[in-house]
Amino acid sequence: QVQLVESGGGVVQPGRSLRLSCAASGFSYTTYGMHWVRQAPGKGLEWVALISYDGTVPYYADSVKGRFTISRDNSKNTLYLQMNSLRPEDTAVYYCAKDLEMIVFDYWGQGILVTVSS
Amino acid sequence: QTVVTQEPSLSVSPGGTVTITCGLSSASVSTTHYPSWYQQTPGQAPRTLIYSPNVRSSGVPGRFSASILGSRAALTITRAQADDEAHYYCVLYMGSGGWVFGGGTMLTVL
Numbered sequence: 001q002v003q004l005v006e007s008g009g010g011v012v013q014p015g016r017s018l019r020l021s022c023a024a025s026g027f028s029y030t031t032y033g034m035h036w037v038r039q040a041p042g043k044g045l046e047w048v049a050l051i052s053y054d055g056t057v058p059y060y061a062d063s064v065k066g067r068f069t070i071s072r073d074n075s076k077n078t079l080y081l082q083m084n085s086l087r088p089e090d091t092a093v094y095y096c097a098k099d100l101e102m103i104v105f106d107y108w109g110q111g112i113l114v115t116v117s118s
Numbered sequence: 119q120t121v122v123t124q125e126p127s128l129s130v131s132p133g134g135t136v137t138i139t140c141g142l143s144s145a146s147v148s149t150t151h152y153p154s155w156y157q158q159t160p161g162q163a164p165r166t167l168i169y170s171p172n173v174r175s176s177g178v179p180g181r182f183s184a185s186i187l188g189s190r191a192a193l194t195i196t197r198a199q200a201d202d203e204a205h206y207y208c209v210l211y212m213g214s215g216g217w218v219f220g221g222g223t224m225l226t227v228l
Contacts, residue, residue, distance in 0.1 A: 037164075037219075045156070045164065045207050047217040059215030062119075095163060102211065103152040104169035111163050 002026040004096050004109035011115045012086055022079040022096030022109055029077040030054075033099035036070060036081050038092035039111070046092075049081065050099060064090075086116045120144075122210055124220035130198040130227055138223045139190040140208030146189035151210040153191035155184060158205045158222075167206075168193065195225075203227045 008020040022034070036048040049070040050059045058070050069082040079096050093113050097105035121143040130136035140153060147153060154169035166175040168184045181196045191210070195202055208220040 035217075044205075044222040045158075045209070045219040047209065047219060050215055050217075057215075061216070100169075102215075104154040104166060105156070105164075105209070106166050106169075106175065108163045108166070 002098065002107040004098065004107060006094065006096055006109045006112035009094065009112035009114045011117060013118050014086060014088060014116055016086055017082070017084045018086065018114060020081040020083070020094055020096075020112060020114070022081075024077045024079065024096075024098070027098065027107075030074045033102065034070075034072060034079045035097045035099055035105055036079075037095045037097055037105065037108075038090075039095070040089070040092045043092075048094070050102075051079070083114070086114075088116050090114065091116045120212055120218050122208065122218045122220040124206075124208060124223045126221065127224045127226065130195070130202075130225065132198055132200065132227055134198050135194065135196045136198060136225065137187070138193045138195075138206050138208075138225070139187065140192070140210070140220050141190040142210070147186060147191045147210065149186065151191070151212070153184065153186075154209055155182075155193045156207045156209070158207065159203075164207065198227050200227050 003025045005023045012018045035050045051070045055072045067085045071080045093111040095111045096109045098107040100106040123141045152170040155167045156164040158164045172184045206223045
């Protein structure tokens with residue numbers, strides 16, 4: 001069965017960096033695009049970024065463009081989100097999600113909390 | 119900035135039918151937005167329910183269906199049950215690799 005397991009979250013000071021990972025299993029990872037979606041405490045879902053199946057084409061929400069970088073290592077079945085210049089408003093649970101033909105987020109990880117605070 | 123709107127809250131009686139809608143502030147929702155719907159209970163990750171045009175994810179009962187009603191996407195739940203009580207989110211594909219979620223609808227079953 002499809003499994004997506006995020007790691008790398010924690011507490012970080014404003015302006016610092018953090019890298020999230022998402023380990024994928026149970027499907028042909030190299031065939032599908034992958035997303036990051038976040039949810040601030042008590043708020044709704046916000047799409048963050050997508051990377052194509054081969055890692056060559058990234059897309060970003062305006063709120064993170066220029067600060068966050070999505071990438072993947074297909075030899076390790078792992079997705080990454082490098083987050084630089086973090087702001088308090090980046091505090092959220094970050095989910096990785098599998099893409100299906102760019103029309104649905106069809107599987108989700110359990111999420112990882114990132115807290116940006118001094 | 120694109121805004122996707124949903125009813126903030128709705129209620130339904132057990133066994134009843136409820137429709138949650140998803141709209142755009144400045145345009146009509148169409149099939150080219152590939153609307154999809156997600157259910158989330160407190161402390162849990164979102165669960166994928168249904169995606170365009172009306173494809174249910176594995177394990178999702180036939181009581182859930184999706185459609186376009188007028189200018190809005192819609193999720194209809196029939197024969198509502200207590201465990202349908204949750205937040206429901208739609209998301210629309212805005213082109214050029216961008217997606218926008220609605221603000222979510224809190225559904226109460228009472």
